[in-house]
Amino acid sequence: MDGMAASDGMDGTDGMDGTRGTVAGGDELIVLEELEKVFRVRRRAGRFRRTRSEVRAVNGISFTVRRGEMVGYIGPNGAGKSTTIKMLTGILTPSGGRLRVAGIDPQHERTRLARRIGVVFGQRTTLWWDLPLRDSYALVRRMYRVPQARFRENLERCVELLDLAELLEVPVRQLSLGQRMRGDIAAALLHDPEVLYLDEPTIGLDVISKAKVRSFLRELNAERGTTVLLTTHDLTDIEQLCRRVMVIDHGRLMYDGGLPGLYEAGAGERQLVVDLEREQPPISVEGARTVRVEGPRQWLAFPAKASAAPLVARVAADYPLLDLSLREPDIEDVIARMYASGDGGGDGPRAAEVPVAG
Amino acid sequence: MRMSGLYRAVAGSSFRRYATYRVATAAGVFTNTVFGFFMSYTFIALWDQRPGLGGYDQAQALTFVWVGQGLLAATAVMGGGFREELQERIRTGEISIDLYRPVDLQLWWLAVDLGRSAFQLLGRGIVPVVVGGLIFELALPTDPLRWLLFGCALALGLLVAFALNYLVALMAFWLMDGNGLNMVSNLLGMFCSGMVMPLTVFPEGLGTVLQWLPWAALLQVPADVLLGRYAGGGAFAVLLFPLLWAVALLLLGRLVQAAATRRVVVQGG
Ligand SMILES: Nc1ncnc2c1ncn2[C@@H]1O[C@H](COP(=O)(O)OP(=O)(O)OP(=O)(O)O)[C@@H](O)[C@H]1O
Ligand SMILES: [Mg+2]
Numbered sequence: 001m002d003g004m005a006a007s008d009g010m011d012g013t014d015g016m017d018g019t020r021g022t023v024a025g026g027d028e029l030i031v032l033e034e035l036e037k038v039f040r041v042r043r044r045a046g047r048f049r050r051t052r053s054e055v056r057a058v059n060g061i062s063f064t065v066r067r068g069e070m071v072g073y074i075g076p077n078g079a080g081k082s083t084t085i086k087m088l089t090g091i092l093t094p095s096g097g098r099l100r101v102a103g104i105d106p107q108h109e110r111t112r113l114a115r116r117i118g119v120v121f122g123q124r125t126t127l128w129w130d131l132p133l134r135d136s137y138a139l140v141r142r143m144y145r146v147p148q149a150r151f152r153e154n155l156e157r158c159v160e161l162l163d164l165a166e167l168l169e170v171p172v173r174q175l176s177l178g179q180r181m182r183g184d185i186a187a188a189l190l191h192d193p194e195v196l197y198l199d200e201p202t203i204g205l206d207v208i209s210k211a212k213v214r215s216f217l218r219e220l221n222a223e224r225g226t227t228v229l230l231t232t233h234d235l236t237d238i239e240q241l242c243r244r245v246m247v248i249d250h251g252r253l254m255y256d257g258g259l260p261g262l263y264e265a266g267a268g269e270r271q272l273v274v275d276l277e278r279e280q281p282p283i284s285v286e287g288a289r290t291v292r293v294e295g296p297r298q299w300l301a302f303p304a305k306a307s308a309a310p311l312v313a314r315v316a317a318d319y320p321l322l323d324l325s326l327r328e329p330d331i332e333d334v335i336a337r338m339y340a341s342g343d344g345g346g347d348g349p350r351a352a353e354v355p356v357a358g
Numbered sequence: 359m360r361m362s363g364l365y366r367a368v369a370g371s372s373f374r375r376y377a378t379y380r381v382a383t384a385a386g387v388f389t390n391t392v393f394g395f396f397m398s399y400t401f402i403a404l405w406d407q408r409p410g411l412g413g414y415d416q417a418q419a420l421t422f423v424w425v426g427q428g429l430l431a432a433t434a435v436m437g438g439g440f441r442e443e444l445q446e447r448i449r450t451g452e453i454s455i456d457l458y459r460p461v462d463l464q465l466w467w468l469a470v471d472l473g474r475s476a477f478q479l480l481g482r483g484i485v486p487v488v489v490g491g492l493i494f495e496l497a498l499p500t501d502p503l504r505w506l507l508f509g510c511a512l513a514l515g516l517l518v519a520f521a522l523n524y525l526v527a528l529m530a531f532w533l534m535d536g537n538g539l540n541m542v543s544n545l546l547g548m549f550c551s552g553m554v555m556p557l558t559v560f561p562e563g564l565g566t567v568l569q570w571l572p573w574a575a576l577l578q579v580p581a582d583v584l585l586g587r588y589a590g591g592g593a594f595a596v597l598l599f600p601l602l603w604a605v606a607l608l609l610l611g612r613l614v615q616a617a618a619t620r621r622v623v624v625q626g627g
Contacts, residue, residue, distance in 0.1 A: 091457040093620065114460035126455050130375045139371065142364035143461055 029195060029227050030065040030088065035097035037083050037251075057083040059251030060097065067194070070221045070228040072242035072259075080251040081231045082121075085197050088229070089119055102194060115144055118193035122200035125180055126187050127172040133183050134168040137190060144191035151190060158186035161216045178209035185213065189220065195227045196220070202234055214240050235328065260305075271327040272300040272311060277320035285314045296322075364461065365469040372473025376481070383481045386431055390486045394427040398494055412559035417497040418585050419556070424490030425581050426553050428483035429512070432475040433519040433576045435547035437540055440471045441523040445540075448530040457619060464524065464611055471520045479512075497585060504586060507593050511580040514600035518575040521607030522547070528611070531618040551576035572607060575600035 037058040045051045058080045065071055075081055086092035087099060090106030090113055099106060104113045119126075127136040141151045159165050162182040172180060181201060188196060198217075202210045218241060220226050230242060238245055238259060245262055247255040255262055272288065275297050282290040283298055288311055292299040302311055308326055315321055376383075398420055405416040414422065430436065444467060447453045456463055490496060499505065526543045530536045548554055550573035557568045557578045568574060579600055582588060588596045 086454065089454075089458040091454050091619075110457070111460045111462075114458055117458075119458050121455070124452055124455055126459075128371065128375075130378060131371055135371060139364070139367055142367050143459055 027067040028064045029067045029069075029102055030063075030229070031098075031100045032064070032084075033062050033098040034060045035062070035084070035087065035099055036060055036095045037080070037087060037092065038095040056251050058087070058094075061248065061251070061253050062097075063246060063253060063256060065227060065229060067227055068221070068225045069244060070217075070242050071230065072238035072245035073229055073231045073248070074233070074238065074245060075248040075254075079248045081248065082199055083251075084248075085119075085199050085229070085231065088197060089117060090114075115191065116194050118188035118191070118196040120181075120184050120188045120196070120198045120201050122181065122198075122203040125172065125184055127180065127183055129173050130171055132169045132171055133164065133175075136172065136183075136187060140187050140190050146191050150192070154190050154192065155186070158189060158216075161212075161219065162186055163212060178205045181205060182209065182213065185216065189226075192224070193226065195229065198228065198230045198232075200232055201230070202232060202237055210234075210236075217241055239328075269301045270304050270308065272302065272308060272315070273325045273327060274298050274300065274315055274319070274321060275323040277322055280319065283315060283319060285311065285318070287311055287314075365465055368466060368469040369473035369476070372470045373477045376474050376477040386478075386482045387485045390427040390430055390482060391489050394424050394486050394490050395493075397423045397427075398490070412556045413587070414556060414558075414585070415497070417495050420490070420494045421496040421498060421585060422552070422556050422577075422581050424487050424494075424496060425584060426577050427490070428487040429479075429515075429577055429580070430553065431478040431482040433516060433547075433551070434471075434475070434523060435519065435551055435553060435573075435576060436544050439474060439519075439523055440467055441527045441540070442536075444524075444527040445530040445536040448527070449534060449536075463619070464608070464615055467524060467527075468517075468520055471523070472516065475516045475519075499584060499586060501586075504584065504593075507597070508580055508584040510597055511575075511583045511600060514597060514604055515575045515577070515580050517604040518572050518600050518607060521604060521611055522572060524611045525607065525614060528614050528618050547573055547576070550574065552578040552581065556581070572603040575603055 035058055036056070039055040039057055040052060041055055042050050042052050061080075061084065073081055073084070083092065087094050088101055088106060090108075090110035093107050101113060102116055104116075106113050126140075127133065128139065131139075137151075137155060140146075141148075146154070159168070162185060164182060164186060167175060167179055167183065172183065175183060181204075185198075185201065196217075201217075202213055205213065214237065217228060217230075221228055221241075228241075230237065232238065243258060245255070245257070245259055246253060247262065271291070274283070277296065279296050280298075282293055283300065284290070285300070287306060288300040288302040290298055291301045300311070300315070302308070312324060315324075401419045401423055402416065405411055405414075405419050409415070411419070431438065434441065444453075447456065456466065459466075491498060522543070526539055527536070529539055533539065550557075550568050550571050552574065553576075557565055557574060559565070560568060569578065579596060583593055583596065
C-alpha cells in the first residue's frame with residue numbers, strides 16, 4: 001500500500017511540472033480531479049418501509065488552487081461546500097476522484113497533512129471550552145510542535161491584529177461569538193499553515209469584527225503568502241478578499257473565475273434606492289426600471305455591469321432628490337440568477353441538473 | 359518524544375478542568391459517603407449472618423465497600439468520564455475538530471481521561487475512605503509495599519476502564535444514540551467490577567467467569583491486592599491480569615478507531 005501511495009505522489013508531481021511552464025507562478029497546492037462524495041442515507045417511507053437513497057453532495061468537481069491564492073468558495077445551502085472542505089482536510093473519505101493538497105493525499109496521511117493546514121469552522125470551535133484562551137494556545141503549540149520563539153512571535157502578531165489582548169485570560173465559554181471566532185482564527189495560524197480553510201468565518205459577526213477578520217486575512221495572505229480557501233454567504237467577504245471565486249451548486253462547479261465575471265454570468269442587477277421630497281408616480285429613466293415604490297422612496301433596478309453615475313445624474317436632473325443609496329445584489333441573488341439565465345456560462349460542460357436523490 | 363509533552367499537558371489541563379467543578383466534586387463526595395454508609399450497614403448485616411463470606415472477614419468486606427466508593431468516580435463505571443463527551447462530539451460532528459489535528463485520537467482521550475481520573479482519585483476518592491475508616495473498622499494495610507502494589511493495580515485498572523469506555527464511546531460512530539449502550543455498559547461495570555458485591559461472593563461458576571472478565575480489573579483486583587489476598591510473588595503475578603486486558607482492549611480500540619474514521623461519516627455541516 002505504501003508503494004502505491006508513493007507512485008501516486010510521483011504522478012502528482014509529474015503533472016505539476018507539466019503545468020508549471022504554462023501557468024505563471026504556477027505552484028499548484030490544491031488539486032481536485034473529478035472529486036465525488038456520495039452519502040448513502042436511509043429514510044423512512046411509510047410505516048415499515050425504508051428506502052435507501054443517495055445524496056451526491058459533491059458530484060465531480062475539478063479545480064486547482066495555486067500557492068498564495070485567496071479563493072472564495074460559495075454556493076447555496078447544501079451545495080456541498082463543507083463536504084468539499086472536509087475531504088480537503090482528510091476527515092471525510094471521497095467516494096471517487098483524486099485529491100492532493102501539497103502533494104499529500106489527505107485521507108491517507110491526515111496527520112501529516114494536519115501540520116501544514118489550518119482550519120476554521122465558523123460553527124465549531126477548536127478552543128477548549130473551560131480553559132483560558134492562553135492555555136488553548138499553549139496546547140496548540142505543543143500539538144503542532146511550534147518552536148517557542150516562533151510561537152511567541154505568531155501569537156503576538158495575532159493578538160495585536162485580532163485584538164485579543166484583553167481576552168487571553170478569559171475562559172472560552174465566557175467569550176462572545178465574535179471574540180471566540182477571532183480566538184479560533186488565531187489558533188488555526190500559530191503553526192504557520194500553508195493553507196487556511198475557512199468555513200463561514202464571519203457568520204454571526206458584527207460589522208467591526210467582520211472588518212477586523214477581513215483585514216487580518218488580507219494581511220496574512222499578502223505578507224505570509226498563506227493560501228486561503230474561504231466559504232461564506234456574505235458577498236462582502238468575497239468582494240473584499242478574493243480575486244477568484246468558485247460557485248458550486250448540487251455538488252457541481254458552476255463558475256470559476258473573477259468576481260466581475262460572476263455578476264455577468266449571473267446577469268445580476270443592482271438597485272438604486274432614492275428618497276424623493278414627496279410621493280411621486282414611479283420614476284421612469286433610461287437604463288433602469290422601477291421595481292418598488294413606498295411613499296417617497298423608490299427602488300430602481302439596473303444591470304450590475306452598468307455604472308450608477310449616469311443613472312444618478314439623470315434622476316437628480318429630473319426629480320426632487322433628497323438622498324440615495326446603492327444596493328449590491330447579494331450572493332444568493334446572483335447565484336439564483338445564474339441558474340435562471342440558462343446554460344450561458346461557457347465554463348466547461350455544465351451538468352444537466354442532477355437531482356439530489358431523496 | 360516531544361509529543362509526550364503534549365499528552366502530559368492535555369492530562370494536566372483535564373485535571374485542572376475537573377478541579378474547577380467544585381460543587382460537583384462536593385456533591386459527589388457526599389453521595390459516595392452516604393452510599394458507603396448504606397452499603398456498610400448492609401454488609402455488616404450480611405457478614406454477621408455469614409462470617410467469612412467470599413473469603414473476607416467483616417473488616418475486609420467493609421474495606422471493599424469504602425475502596426469501591428473511593429474508586430467509583432475515578433473508574434467512571436457509572437459514566438461521568440469522557441465517554442459521554444466523546445459520544446456527543448461524534449453525534450454532533452465536533453469530532454471533526456479532533457480528527458484534523460495532528461494527534462492520535464485514542465492517546466488524546468486517554469490523556470484527557472487519565473487527567474480526570476487523577477483528579478477524581480484525589481478529589482473524590484480520599485474523603486470517603488477516610489470517613490469510612492474513622493467510623494468503621496477497616497482492614498487497611500500498613501505495609502508500604504502493599505500500597506505500592508495497590509497503586510500499580512489501580513493504575514492498570516484505570517487503563518482498562520478507559521479502554522472499555524473508549525470502545526463503548528466509539529460505537530456512537532455507528533449507533534448515533536449511545537444511551538442504550540451506556541446503560542448496559544454501566545450495569546455491567548457496576549456488577550462485574552465488584553462495586554455491588556465482591557465477585558468471590560457469587561456462586562462458583564458465575565463468580566469464576568466474572569473474575570476473568572476485564573471489569574474485575576477495576577475494583578476486585580486492586581481491592582484484593584490491598585487486602586493482601588495475594589502473598590509474595592502472587593501479588594506481582596496478579597498484575598498481569600489487568601495488564602493483559604489493558605493491552606488487548608487498547609489494541610482493539612485502535613482497530614475500531616481505524617475502521618470508524620475510515621468508513622464512517624462525520625456529521626453536520
Ligand atoms: N452526514 C451526512 N449524511 C447525509 N447527507 C449529508 C451529510 N452531510 C451532508 N450531507 C448532504 O450533502 C449536501 C451538502 O452538504 P454541505 O454541508 O456540504 O453543504 P454546504 O454547501 O456546506 O451548505 P451550507 O451553506 O448550508 O453550509 C447536503 O444536501 C446535505 O444534506
Ligand atoms: Mg456548510
